[in-house]
Amino acid sequence: MTRTALVTGGSGGIGRAVAQRLAADGMNVLVHYAGNPRRADEAVDAIREAGGTATAAQADVAEETEVAALFETAEREYGGVDVVVHTAGIMILAPLAELKLDDLDRMHRINIRGTFVVNQQAVQRVRGGGAIINFSTSVVKLALPTYSAYAASKGAVDALTPVLARELRGRDVTVNAVAPGPTATPLFLDGKDESTIEKLAKQPPLERLGVPDDIAEAVAFLAGPARWVNGQTIYVNGGIA
Template identity: 65%
Template sequence: MSNTPGSRVALVTGGSGGIGQSVVERLVADGFAVAVHYAGNKQKAQTLVEKVTTSGGQAIAVGGDVADENAMASAFDAVEQAFGGVDVVVNTAGIMILSTVAELDLADLDRMHRTNIRGSFVVSQQAAKRVRSGGAIINFSTSQTRMQHPTYAPYAASKAAVEVLTLVLARELRGKDITVNAVAPGPTATALFLEGKDQATIDRLAGLAPLERLGTPEDVAETVAHLAGPARWINGQTIFPNGGIA
């Protein structure tokens, strides 16, 4: 598959997930050729690619553990081979395990750190070397870094590390015309978020924001699209698409 002259290219890690899929669809609508990254669910990523290509867009699927630097180097290689380069990297890949600090299984902490911190670092490292001038690197944090809800400490701590990594990288890429930002969503109605929650819990969480609803994956994708495209003067920032919750 060759890249259409003039179109921009995006790699979306975790692109087969709830927010990731919405990001892919929004970037395709904005004219991007998109690489849909998956860690375990190749079929889901391939189904999304087929949906994009059937509608006239350009997409490929690339796999690999985001914390494995060799796998990610190969994924970036595949994107460059298919489309000629990389302009935008959106790193939505992450895992969330909830527990109080006192009761956390430290193996779960290590697992989260591997994907959320090391994975973000590996993807950012590749992106810093590969993204073309005029491009954007967009990592994912969470509004829980500001909300301090019980049981979120391990997850929020891993995402706070992602924020710091992101904001420092923005300064390190001085002179390259590449923006680096973090997106930190609030409660968002994905299948993963809704799983295991009763209606009363969902209603309570929806009522936290002044706009009195949960966010949608499309709300988050709107923020990503802005940072990936026209928002060239937003750099080294953490953006909170959360309806005013924090």
């Protein structure tokens, strides 16, 4: 039986790399997007051109009915869901004293509520032998200035992931989180000057920024052979912390 993966935020950046990697590993992939159907179609086309199977679907990850419909689409198209990778999230940076509370609320809604909503649907639908993979961030440990609100929203992901793993006792479904470090995506690079980027690239012992495929490699491990890794946050950052 061909396994099926649902990848939220799968239309760009790390999410797209994850969708393409899981498709290359032989999975059917439902590529979720929030508001840019053109990018989602491009991701699906790239998967199909490489010989994989994929479709795209839109949803607000913080809305229960829309996320339920997303899973129903995967079930209708492919017969079920085996792997859920929740990469969708937003990042708004500012010193804590200057952070707009509306921005805090937006990150809370997408990054925390969205994770709960996607995980709630996942636990009802993921088949035995499956995996739920959330996304955290290495900034939770790095404590970089201006990242307080974003890191706090991802700290919630670190907290809920092992709890959910234990709640799924007896289901043969693993629950883990991936915590990327500085990764060369448009989301990360936006607003940073060359000197800042160069400084960040020098921090890991490997002396480079991560790329989306580095993160996708870890996701593929958790989605496939890593059946004895459960309830963990895996730091994928080249040794930066």
